[in-house]
Amino acid sequence: MKYHYFNKAAALTLLLVTAGLVCWTFANMNLIGSRIDNNIFSLLPKSERNSVAEEFVSRVSKAGEQSAVVLIGSDILDNALAAEKEFRSQIKSLDLKSPALDNSLFQYIDILQKHTSQLITPDDIFLLNNQSPDFWYERSNALAYSLGGSAISWREDPFGLLGDWLNRLAGATKILPYGDSLVVNQGPISYVVVPLDLDASLGSIHEQNIVADNINAAIESTTLKFQGIKFLRSGVVFIASDTSKAAQKDISAIGLISAMAALILIGSIFRSFYAIGAVLLTVSIAFLYAFLACFFIFPKVYLLTLAFGTSLIGMSVDYCLYWLTGSIDDVKSPLARRRYLFPGMFLALLTTAMGYLLLAATPFPVLSQMAVFSISGIVASWLTVLCLFPYISKLRFVSNKTNSMPLCIRPGFLSEYPFLRWLLIVATILISIYGAYSFRAKDDIRSLASFNKTLVNEQLQVSKILDIPSPSQFFIVTGSSESQVLSLTEGLTKELDGLISTGYISGYQSVTQYVPSIAAQELAASAYDSLNKKVALKRVAKEMGMDSSWEKNQSLISAPLTISDLSTLPIYKKLSYLWFDSDPTIRSTAILLIGIDGQSSVEQLSKLSTQDIMWIDKPQEISEIFHRYRTLFSYIIVAGYLLTLFIIYLKYKEDSWRAVMPPIFATFITLAVLTALGEPIGLLSVIAFALLLGVGTDYGIFLLQYPRDRKILFSISIAALMTLISFGSLSLSSVPALHGFGLTLFFGIFFSWLLAIFLARSPDSND
Amino acid sequence: MIRSIQKMLAVLLVLCPSYVFADHLLDQIKALINSPQIVRGNFTQTRTLMGVSKKLTSDGFFLVDKSKGIVWVTERPIYQALKITDAGISIGNKTNTLMTIDSSNQPSVKYINELMLAMFSGDMNSLERVFNSTGEVTTKGWVLELTQKNPSSAILKSVVITGNLAISHITFSTKEGDITDINFTNVKPITSLTKDEISLFQ
Numbered sequence: 001m002k003y004h005y006f007n008k009a010a011a012l013t014l015l016l017v018t019a020g021l022v023c024w025t026f027a028n029m030n031l032i033g034s035r036i037d038n039n040i041f042s043l044l045p046k047s048e049r050n051s052v053a054e055e056f057v058s059r060v061s062k063a064g065e066q067s068a069v070v071l072i073g074s075d076i077l078d079n080a081l082a083a084e085k086e087f088r089s090q091i092k093s094l095d096l097k098s099p100a101l102d103n104s105l106f107q108y109i110d111i112l113q114k115h116t117s118q119l120i121t122p123d124d125i126f127l128l129n130n131q132s133p134d135f136w137y138e139r140s141n142a143l144a145y146s147l148g149g150s151a152i153s154w155r156e157d158p159f160g161l162l163g164d165w166l167n168r169l170a171g172a173t174k175i176l177p178y179g180d181s182l183v184v185n186q187g188p189i190s191y192v193v194v195p196l197d198l199d200a201s202l203g204s205i206h207e208q209n210i211v212a213d214n215i216n217a218a219i220e221s222t223t224l225k226f227q228g229i230k231f232l233r234s235g236v237v238f239i240a241s242d243t244s245k246a247a248q249k250d251i252s253a254i255g256l257i258s259a260m261a262a263l264i265l266i267g268s269i270f271r272s273f274y275a276i277g278a279v280l281l282t283v284s285i286a287f288l289y290a291f292l293a294c295f296f297i298f299p300k301v302y303l304l305t306l307a308f309g310t311s312l313i314g315m316s317v318d319y320c321l322y323w324l325t326g327s328i329d330d331v332k333s334p335l336a337r338r339r340y341l342f343p344g345m346f347l348a349l350l351t352t353a354m355g356y357l358l359l360a361a362t363p364f365p366v367l368s369q370m371a372v373f374s375i376s377g378i379v380a381s382w383l384t385v386l387c388l389f390p391y392i393s394k395l396r397f398v399s400n401k402t403n404s405m406p407l408c409i410r411p412g413f414l415s416e417y418p419f420l421r422w423l424l425i426v427a428t429i430l431i432s433i434y435g436a437y438s439f440r441a442k443d444d445i446r447s448l449a450s451f452n453k454t455l456v457n458e459q460l461q462v463s464k465i466l467d468i469p470s471p472s473q474f475f476i477v478t479g480s481s482e483s484q485v486l487s488l489t490e491g492l493t494k495e496l497d498g499l500i501s502t503g504y505i506s507g508y509q510s511v512t513q514y515v516p517s518i519a520a521q522e523l524a525a526s527a528y529d530s531l532n533k534k535v536a537l538k539r540v541a542k543e544m545g546m547d548s549s550w551e552k553n554q555s556l557i558s559a560p561l562t563i564s565d566l567s568t569l570p571i572y573k574k575l576s577y578l579w580f581d582s583d584p585t586i587r588s589t590a591i592l593l594i595g596i597d598g599q600s601s602v603e604q605l606s607k608l609s610t611q612d613i614m615w616i617d618k619p620q621e622i623s624e625i626f627h628r629y630r631t632l633f634s635y636i637i638v639a640g641y642l643l644t645l646f647i648i649y650l651k652y653k654e655d656s657w658r659a660v661m662p663p664i665f666a667t668f669i670t671l672a673v674l675t676a677l678g679e680p681i682g683l684l685s686v687i688a689f690a691l692l693l694g695v696g697t698d699y700g701i702f703l704l705q706y707p708r709d710r711k712i713l714f715s716i717s718i719a720a721l722m723t724l725i726s727f728g729s730l731s732l733s734s735v736p737a738l739h740g741f742g743l744t745l746f747f748g749i750f751f752s753w754l755l756a757i758f759l760a761r762s763p764d765s766n767d
Numbered sequence: 768m769i770r771s772i773q774k775m776l777a778v779l780l781v782l783c784p785s786y787v788f789a790d791h792l793l794d795q796i797k798a799l800i801n802s803p804q805i806v807r808g809n810f811t812q813t814r815t816l817m818g819v820s821k822k823l824t825s826d827g828f829f830l831v832d833k834s835k836g837i838v839w840v841t842e843r844p845i846y847q848a849l850k851i852t853d854a855g856i857s858i859g860n861k862t863n864t865l866m867t868i869d870s871s872n873q874p875s876v877k878y879i880n881e882l883m884l885a886m887f888s889g890d891m892n893s894l895e896r897v898f899n900s901t902g903e904v905t906t907k908g909w910v911l912e913l914t915q916k917n918p919s920s921a922i923l924k925s926v927v928i929t930g931n932l933a934i935s936h937i938t939f940s941t942k943e944g945d946i947t948d949i950n951f952t953n954v955k956p957i958t959s960l961t962k963d964e965i966s967l968f969q
Contacts, residue, residue: 138863138865139866178896545820
């Protein structure tokens with residue numbers, strides 16, 4: 001009696017909690033929508049090595065999300081400028097801000113003027129040390145009598161030293177203000193640069209798509225209006241919107257195929273709306289819990305998780321099937337049936353959850369989220385079946401033609417032809433060996449996601465035209481003080497200057513371009529103090545009628561410029577981007593590289609790393625992580641099989657191999673099939689094998705637990721078919737990771753199922 | 768509603784008198800001046816530099832060749848040649864190069880060249896892109912005052928050009944308070960450069 005109450009209480013609790021969660025979900029639809037994320041950077045694994053590098057990458061990705069650049073190119077500048085006007089007027093409704101131009105030039109000069117003696121170009125240092133006073137006198141005169149004007153008055157910079165320093169700095173950017181526009185020239189083509197500030201306007205995927213769609217439409221219509229105009233886009237928003245659309249298409253296609261297949265299967269087998277209703281209820285509850293678990297555990301729910309999550313349909317239908325087929329022509333009471341099914345279903349849940357747990361152990365945020373999604377979903381559907389199904393009285397079915405059909409499948413088939421059986425076993429072993437030795441591994445970041453080629457291409461062109469440094473390959477210099485870091489950095493930039501002259505890179509961005517090291521500033525100061533200049537200054541002062549205080553001022557050695565001197569300027573934003581001082585005892589800076597030219601450049605650059613200068617190569621690092629985890633997972637799978645074998649052995653003793661061998665063989669045969677299909681084996685395939693360990697052993701466990709129950713054989717076959725459809729449709733995904741994962745499981749599950757039945761004990765045998 | 772307000776604003780903008788005037792002005796000046804390929808002339812320049820009591824007066828000659836650039840040769844009180852070409856800007860005297868800005872390191876040189884060419888050869892289209900303009904045309908000639916469109920990063924506060932068939936006077940005022948006055952005489956189109964003149968561009 002007590003037992004009975006407990007069951008009812010459990011069922012009621014599940015119902016009430018679920019109903020509560022449904023209400024909460026409907027009430028918070030907006031909040032939920034805003035937390036779905038399609039940020040492509042979220043696919044990147046967390047770095048295990050350098051927190052500064054990680055911080056830098058996150059700064060880059062944050063800035064990348066919030067800005068976009070559109071270039072309008074033409075061989076006639078006027079056309080490009082006119083197209084810009086048209087384009088801007090078309091995107092007016094988006095209310096995007098163009099980032100304010102840096103108007104702080106004069107403010108910047110004011111600060112630099114306090115450090116005149118410290119800021120001298122290497123060329124001028126050489127001239128100060130080597131040219132006669134006559135030269136400097138003439139140069140000062142020439143500047144005084146020259147045409148037009150300069151940003152710094154002659155009185156403040158009579159020899160044009162600071163002017164040269166500023167010119168050198170300004171030369172670092174190719175973008176020029178041109179009237180109201182920004183222009184950059186690349187050979188015969190002039191590009192008008194339209195930077196766009198997306199800031200807070202991209203709260204959700206929906207908003208992101210609106211922005212991207214509008215910009216794309218404006219580009220299209222402007223291109224039609226102006227001849228010979230070429231638009232180039234760069235920005236996370238374009239790629240993210242494109243991938244999220246692809247993922248959404250995937251979700252609806254995969255979801256539709258899985259759901260339709262499930263409904264058709266259930267409908268034709270059980271011929272009951274109650275059966276269909278029960279399955280729909282289970283799948284819905286599974287999705288609700290799966291989604292909410294991710295929602296509450298993770299700050300963002302990735303769109304890719306949802307795409308992957310559609311495979312949950314197949315998994316959760318499985319548990320329904322065990323129950324539903326179990327109730328065909330069944331005379332047991334529902335609670336007795338539950339007692340009967342519980343051991344098999346419990347082991348099945350345990351092994352499947354274990355497979356997904358391995359997925360959670362990776363450093364890839366999106367993969368661990370997929371694991372949480374799947375585990376929560378299958379646990380919820382498992383609980384639904386076991387707690388609620390016993391109380392749905394209409395879930396009783398009689399056998400019909402359709403559900404009798406699979407009864408012709410016999411466990412341990414071909415047992416009457418021992419020779420044929422042995423032949424098949426030998427063939428299985430041979431194919432497995434081929435699979436084990438022939439597969440081609442691929443640990444490439446591109447195996448995780450692929451992006452629209454046109455967009456990636458445009459992005460690359462924009463980076464080249466605007467000299468945008470690489471966000472994934474750079475140096476991090478670390479030291480205990482600002483001056484130490486600056487001097488180390490300057491040492492590195494000297495080496496980089498060498499690589500520029502040999503063509504390995506085309507440029508770099510370094511904080512020392514703005515704030516030279518103390519040593520470099522001292523060198524400048526001593527040149528500033530040279531006799532050549534002193535003598536010339538005396539003559540210039542006399543010639544121009546300048547007073548003695550001016551002469552004294554122009555000889556003064558000023559204090560060195562430091563990074564904090566610039567902290568009030570907009571330019572500091574750019575510097576602080578490269579500068580890390582959150583830790584009071586450590587200072588670090590990133591040195592960014594422009595125009596890295598292939599693998600040979602990477603080799604040259606990586607040679608420059610020392611103890612304090614770290615070469616960061618993100619793609620390489622990711623490939624290494626992929627490789628490491630692929631290897632690690634292979635070992636984990638082996639350990640997993642041993643553990644599973646142990647658990648199963650406790651219950652089924654010497655028959656245990658019949659449950660464990662099918663997925664093992666299936667793994668190797670799948671390797672062979674994928675190799676034959678030309679599919680490389682990446683981390684995701686190996687993770688799929690880990691999952692196969694969980695799902696594939698289920699079939700064997702059920703056959704061992706219920707050896708003479710033909711309905712169980714029937715239900716695992718339908719379950720396998722359902723899972724096959726689920727993962728088969730996942731293999732249609734445009735995301736390489738999901739495609740590879742789906743394809744691997746498709747073959748893996750098919751062979752596991754086939755082999756589980758083949759290797760099962762024949763019901764007729766007496767041993 | 769918002770659309771119709773925008774439309775009205777657009778109509779107002781088009782009807783705004785100063786806008787029409789400016790457009791009209793540049794067209795009028797364009798019609799007045801010659802814009803030959805090569806121009807030669809003499810100049811007298813007076814500079815008043817902020818914080819310098821001495822008035823710096825100099826004279827010399829200049830060449831503007833639309834295909835090559837500008838050479839500005841000061842002959843008195845000191846000899847120096849300022850060269851603005853696509854390749855860069857340089858200042859030199861008879862013996863030394865005193866200062867250079869290479870356009871390969873400093874892309875803005877190309878624009879400085881273009882703008883100077885536009886000012887000296889009266890290319891109104893180029894000027895229009897970068898400057899806002901006001902001024903007037905009388906029977907005696909025309910006055911054009913240019914201010915940079917983006918004033919906050921502008922080095923030049925204003926440029927005032929007066930002329931008739933050719934440019935006769937320019938005043939540059941910088942933000943720092945330096946004023947450069949240039950009077951032109953003998954400004955004439957020429958058909959080709961002499962050997963000596965060509966060498967000045969090199």
